[in-house]
Amino acid sequence: MRPCRLLAGFLAYFIGHVSAATFHVVIVTASGEESSTRGQTFAGIQTRVERPVERAVKLALFESTASFEAYGISPDLIALDLSDKQPIEAQLKQIPKDALVILDLPKPQFIQVATALNSADRITINVRHPDTDLRDRLCLPSLYHTIPSDRMYFDALGQFLIYRGWRKVLIVHGPTTQDKERTTILEKSLKKFGAEISGTREFTLSHHPDDRDKNKPEFLTGGASYDVVAVIDSARDFGRYIPFSTRRARPVVGDVGLSPVGWHRTLERYGAPQLNERYQQFDQANPLPSSEAMSDAEFAAWSAIKLITNSLSVANINSRALSPRQILKHPNTQVDLYKGTRGSIRQWNHQLRQPMLLATGEAVIAVAPMPKFLHPKHYVDTLGLDKPESPCQLD
Amino acid sequence: MIQTHFNDDRRRRTFVFIAATVAVLLHASTVSAFEAVITNERSGDVIHIDNEGSTAHVTAVCNRPRGITTGLNDSHVIIACSDDHKVVSYNWKTRTIDSEIVNVPGAMSISLHRPSKRLLVTNEGASQASVYDLSSSRLIAELPTGLEPDGIVITDDGKLIFVASENAGLVHVFDGETYQALDVIRTNLRPRRIALLKEELWVSSEMGSRVEIFNTKTRMKIDEVIFAPKGFRPEQMTPVDILFNPNENEAYVALGGANHVAIVDTTKREITKYILVGKRAWGLGLSPDSQTLIVLNGLSDDFTMIDLTSRRPMLTKRAGLIPHAIEVFK
Numbered sequence: 001m002r003p004c005r006l007l008a009g010f011l012a013y014f015i016g017h018v019s020a021a022t023f024h025v026v027i028v029t030a031s032g033e034e035s036s037t038r039g040q041t042f043a044g045i046q047t048r049v050e051r052p053v054e055r056a057v058k059l060a061l062f063e064s065t066a067s068f069e070a071y072g073i074s075p076d077l078i079a080l081d082l083s084d085k086q087p088i089e090a091q092l093k094q095i096p097k098d099a100l101v102i103l104d105l106p107k108p109q110f111i112q113v114a115t116a117l118n119s120a121d122r123i124t125i126n127v128r129h130p131d132t133d134l135r136d137r138l139c140l141p142s143l144y145h146t147i148p149s150d151r152m153y154f155d156a157l158g159q160f161l162i163y164r165g166w167r168k169v170l171i172v173h174g175p176t177t178q179d180k181e182r183t184t185i186l187e188k189s190l191k192k193f194g195a196e197i198s199g200t201r202e203f204t205l206s207h208h209p210d211d212r213d214k215n216k217p218e219f220l221t222g223g224a225s226y227d228v229v230a231v232i233d234s235a236r237d238f239g240r241y242i243p244f245s246t247r248r249a250r251p252v253v254g255d256v257g258l259s260p261v262g263w264h265r266t267l268e269r270y271g272a273p274q275l276n277e278r279y280q281q282f283d284q285a286n287p288l289p290s291s292e293a294m295s296d297a298e299f300a301a302w303s304a305i306k307l308i309t310n311s312l313s314v315a316n317i318n319s320r321a322l323s324p325r326q327i328l329k330h331p332n333t334q335v336d337l338y339k340g341t342r343g344s345i346r347q348w349n350h351q352l353r354q355p356m357l358l359a360t361g362e363a364v365i366a367v368a369p370m371p372k373f374l375h376p377k378h379y380v381d382t383l384g385l386d387k388p389e390s391p392c393q394l395d
Numbered sequence: 396m397i398q399t400h401f402n403d404d405r406r407r408r409t410f411v412f413i414a415a416t417v418a419v420l421l422h423a424s425t426v427s428a429f430e431a432v433i434t435n436e437r438s439g440d441v442i443h444i445d446n447e448g449s450t451a452h453v454t455a456v457c458n459r460p461r462g463i464t465t466g467l468n469d470s471h472v473i474i475a476c477s478d479d480h481k482v483v484s485y486n487w488k489t490r491t492i493d494s495e496i497v498n499v500p501g502a503m504s505i506s507l508h509r510p511s512k513r514l515l516v517t518n519e520g521a522s523q524a525s526v527y528d529l530s531s532s533r534l535i536a537e538l539p540t541g542l543e544p545d546g547i548v549i550t551d552d553g554k555l556i557f558v559a560s561e562n563a564g565l566v567h568v569f570d571g572e573t574y575q576a577l578d579v580i581r582t583n584l585r586p587r588r589i590a591l592l593k594e595e596l597w598v599s600s601e602m603g604s605r606v607e608i609f610n611t612k613t614r615m616k617i618d619e620v621i622f623a624p625k626g627f628r629p630e631q632m633t634p635v636d637i638l639f640n641p642n643e644n645e646a647y648v649a650l651g652g653a654n655h656v657a658i659v660d661t662t663k664r665e666i667t668k669y670i671l672v673g674k675r676a677w678g679l680g681l682s683p684d685s686q687t688l689i690v691l692n693g694l695s696d697d698f699t700m701i702d703l704t705s706r707r708p709m710l711t712k713r714a715g716l717i718p719h720a721i722e723v724f725k
Contacts, residue, residue: 063542274520277520340633341633377628378630
């Protein structure tokens, strides 16, 4: 375990506060288990930035300085990089009792650690995996998800297509199990909002001569009538070649083209430019260029910390440590997400409810929920599984 | 659980249109003439409108003009130019910029204390507010705040300054003469604008969907007003501007994403009316005869004029891109 130094002067302030309650934050990683080609595709081409979430966590703690001061709280950030040389359970014993544990782990390790920490009564946060099985089936009482679920991403896309009047959708998906599972979720979202699926095509990376009609975008998108092509390619490899190569002149959405995202560097409303600028510049020793912004995983990690620090008014701060569990269970817990509508927790499956962005590489085209998609209780609950639909019922 | 309301909405729009036309005809005969200047954040200009909502002039002023207030004489407005890091004095009669104060980082909201000729500016990216002597353009003081300071006010006697920090969820209180930090008021999520009503400090909480009322002396919370127009969900209430009409004991609050403006009875602190306007209503202006409320709609790039006698919207007309703030003149 390596104690992590926060920004200079930031911790120093709190040394004088003997009576302060401590807010323990732990980031769990397993750098040895990460693929060396994360975010890359064929020939080492980088298709997305995969940065550790630590910078975003530090940003959120930095932003909370005045709140910590006002409520007499001192933050304590611990980075725990799991080693494969020792049993995981033994390494997790170092996590303080009232910690907020942010899991930045590949999925198999994520499930193992989240399950172990659930038994150990520690609050864990999923900031990385949109996978619906983690919400619907794993469904742990101590696990919260601040990264949107795949269902939230695709519901946002489905609403956008209906709003635009692009009702006939041709789906082109990849060959992996993940691609197929996500295609099923996309189909559910499209049906939910009344889109018509005019065909489902699977592409292959095989160059066998017999597979030619499955690896040429022109052939894959021929012989059908559609308003829009939705691409599911979790690896963002082949799918990148579909826009501008479709048989018909139609827009492309999904994992390429116009994509649903949790955060984006070009959002220009709701204070977002200030947040992006702060992310780039708050760590003066390591500034980032203005082309860089938080990934969805980083934004989810930032959201998790801010969910606690924006809700300190509901906390019982009478002990030596702040209890994230008590705050996360409180009905008034809320977070300013810089997306125009505040975020809060869906108590049935512990998912952070939030607006979603529909963006190209250069611009945010829309913020979902789209107009006229109304929910009886919560404005953003048309995105993702509602309480009656959720197999996970934790409340 | 999804409902779509295409037909209802169209019917309502037709009704609103007819009602508005009738209201315009009734209103036009009684209202006294005025002119207003609106800053347009995205298009970098101001528009001059008259009491019928017609745009007479468009003047390019600077990059990202936001806060606006009447200057030391009535022919001038002072405009905060956020992306140019300066404050300009715009003569709205000649439509020229007569002077400017430079090196004002991220100038956002502004407030003028006329008796002492002091200009107060919030510096959004710099987590501070700054105080200038307007006659000499000299920087008098810098006041450290939380992240993203927005609303700023000074009491009439010049003794207390209040600054809201959006990110921090705090209102910082400063001595208006020594500039010492006196106190910090904890607010709900994303405090935006502050308005003073005698010893009451009204603070809009954009992400907390309410206006909180504090005592300026004790800094204790007195009350809060929570908004809930029909057909909207609590989290869609994102109030920004607050404007008082002391003659009527009324406050007007622009409700942002709820696309409504609320009329609040300031003695009972009760909401008496919700009026449908454009998208993301935030900036507010009142005509000199207090008969007309002008609401700037930041997401639909237009403004709505409301007749306060009938409490109905009269017209909505196009503004520049992202209209932000308005100042009204006789």
